[in-house]
Amino acid sequence: MKILVCISKTPDTTAKIAFTEGNTKFDENGVQWIINPYDEWYALVKAIELKEKDASTIIHLVTVGLADAEPIIRKALALGGDEAIRVNSNSNDSFYVAKQIATIAKEGSYELIFTGKETIDYNSASIGSMLSAILDFPFVSLANQLDLNGNTATVRREIEGGEETCEVNLPLVISCQKGMAEQRIPNMRGIMAARTKPLKVVEPIETIARTSIKKFESPLAKSGVKLVDPTNMDELVKLLKEEAKVI
Amino acid sequence: MVLVYIDQADQQIKKSSLEAMSYGAALAKQLGCDVTALILGTVQNNLADLGKHGAQKVYHLKNESLNSLDVKLHSTLIATAAKNANATVVVFAHNINGKAIAPAVAVKLEAGIVTGASSLPNTENGFVVTKTVFSGKAFASIQIETAIKVIAINQNSFGLVDYDTSATIEEINISVPAPSIKITKVDKIEGEIPLTEANLVVSGGRGLKGPEHWNILLDLAKALGASTACSRPVSDSDWRPHHEHVGQTGIQIAPNLYIAIGISGAIQHLAGVNRSKTIVVINKDPEAPFFKAADYGVVGDAFEVVPALTSAILKMKSTA
Known part of the structure; x- marks a missing residue:
């Protein structure tokens, strides 16, 4: 079994979100970078769990990013995974990124491709779906359980108003969310081993981006909280009904 | 077109x-x-x-x-x-x-x-x-x-x-190819509006101190006809099911009304709910960061404020 896990570098969940260069670029000043939580906690750890069950499993990690993404990839390798590939580009067009990963996926003949359900920076939730279309693989989104039996995957996924279990033949693209695996932290042995694991850098294949970011904006600040006396809930109900008009 | x-x-x-x-x-x-x-x-x-x-x-x-x-x-x-x-x-x-x-x-x-x-x-x-x-x-x-x-x-x-x-x-007639997946089991959550579609959401945090105290929140949700949600520590402690977790790493929602009870308002939680049209925060700590993101705030003990709010809503509905 060969698994490809897509890893994205994102700002830490507590990072201050600010912009620079006339609001056209994310302000990286003082930002701590992390592995996108969905990629790490669910996609990567699930791949590691599968390898723990079947030692012949090979896990490769892929990221599309510049050299500054390498600490993140090393951290991912410290958790697990056999080797990593970095496509040397900093595009933020989903199709451009998916096209790069699909090229790696084709060359490596992976049977399972894992992504997180979305990244916490651009929240596009697009890469898994796009990979499935480019590779012509089935796609199961929002998976929270996965069992493998030979060439068949049994996947539990979230649907509108509930969950469902489905059977799909490999090769397959899966986007992972909470429930898929238990979050772990790298141990010292993993951190030492990660230093010598192969990290291959490849140049991107030529692809034309289909979107470009023109500018960023911060949401309008709330005008200030109106405090209501805790012994006067009739007043709060009146405000919600007559002023906010939400009930 | x-x-x-x-x-x-x-x-x-x-x-x-x-x-x-x-x-x-x-x-x-x-x-x-x-x-x-x-x-x-x-x-x-x-x-x-x-x-x-x-x-x-x-x-x-x-x-x-x-x-x-x-x-x-x-x-x-x-x-x-x-x-x-x-x-x-x-x-x-x-x-x-x-x-x-x-x-x-x-x-x-x-x-x-x-x-x-x-x-x-x-x-x-x-x-x-x-x-x-x-x-x-x-x-x-x-x-x-x-x-x-x-x-x-x-x-x-x-x-x-x-x-x-x-x-x-x-x-229209387009020939339908063979399916790529086979559904073997469906589990619906009966009778609940999915959180992402809900207009009104009542949400609880650690301030409620344990799952046994959720009845006051559920009563309020019932009085309003609202869906229920929770913060990450609550779902991580299995006080409430994972599908109720709203926040940056849970579900992001944008209801007309979000009532947060006993949630301090960590930045990760706010990220999941700050598109709500109106936010009400009930918290006994006046310094809770959530008040800065709220439209209406009540500084008080949830165990007194929430049942009082439920009664006030029922009273309003019965006279409306």
Whole structure:
């Protein structure tokens, strides 16, 4: 079994979100970078769990990013995974990124491709779906359980108003969310081993981006909280009904 | 023309799809072109009623095998229908189905895509769509560079628009390929409105001290007809099920009213709820950061304030 896990570098969940260069670029000043939580906690750890069950499993990690993404990839390798590939580009067009990963996926003949359900920076939730279309693989989104039996995957996924279990033949693209695996932290042995694991850098294949970011904006600040006396809930109900008009 | 994909769950058209329909109709008006809805599978709704939200025509591929989500199948059929109709923009709801299908359709149409759109595009100079980024902490304006465009519109961000028209229905025939997945078990959460579709949400945090105290929150939700949610520590401690976890790493929601009880308002939690139209915070700690993001605040003991609020709501409803 060969698994490809897509890893994205994102700002830490507590990072201050600010912009620079006339609001056209994310302000990286003082930002701590992390592995996108969905990629790490669910996609990567699930791949590691599968390898723990079947030692012949090979896990490769892929990221599309510049050299500054390498600490993140090393951290991912410290958790697990056999080797990593970095496509040397900093595009933020989903199709451009998916096209790069699909090229790696084709060359490596992976049977399972894992992504997180979305990244916490651009929240596009697009890469898994796009990979499935480019590779012509089935796609199961929002998976929270996965069992493998030979060439068949049994996947539990979230649907509108509930969950469902489905059977799909490999090769397959899966986007992972909470429930898929238990979050772990790298141990010292993993951190030492990660230093010598192969990290291959490849140049991107030529692809034309289909979107470009023109500018960023911060949401309008709330005008200030109106405090209501805790012994006067009739007043709060009146405000919600007559002023906010939400009930 | 603008093609709007109308998705369904349990053979019912979702509210988020009606919002997408309203959005697509407004976009068609802006572009000066026609708007058509596309629906796959069999539904119990009267399809002509899609006209009430702006559809002029409804393409219907009536085939029961399309009632549950199969991204490979659905994206192939939607892309084919879009090509046959010469659609220039394809609109989806950014809900569970739309998130899964829209990017694959964009690939098949060689279209640029913006998911999580928050408003109509600016078409004065190019085609620029604004979307939420950083889990609701900011917006990005994104230019789509391709001839065909795909947009997935955020739930609860473009309201329903009512029109006084009826749509004509055209059954279409596209050969349906074999399914790529087999559904073996379905577990519905009965009787609850999915959080992402809820207009009113009551949410609890660690301040409620344990799952045995949730009844005061559930009573309030019942009085309001609201859905229930919780913070991450609450779902991590298994006080409440994971599907109730709202926040940056849970579900992001944008209801009309969000009532937060005993939630301090960590930045990760705010990221999941700050698109709510009105936020009420009930917390005994006046320094709780959530008050800064709230419209209305009550500094007090949840165990006294929440039952009092429930009574006040029931009183208002009984006299209304």
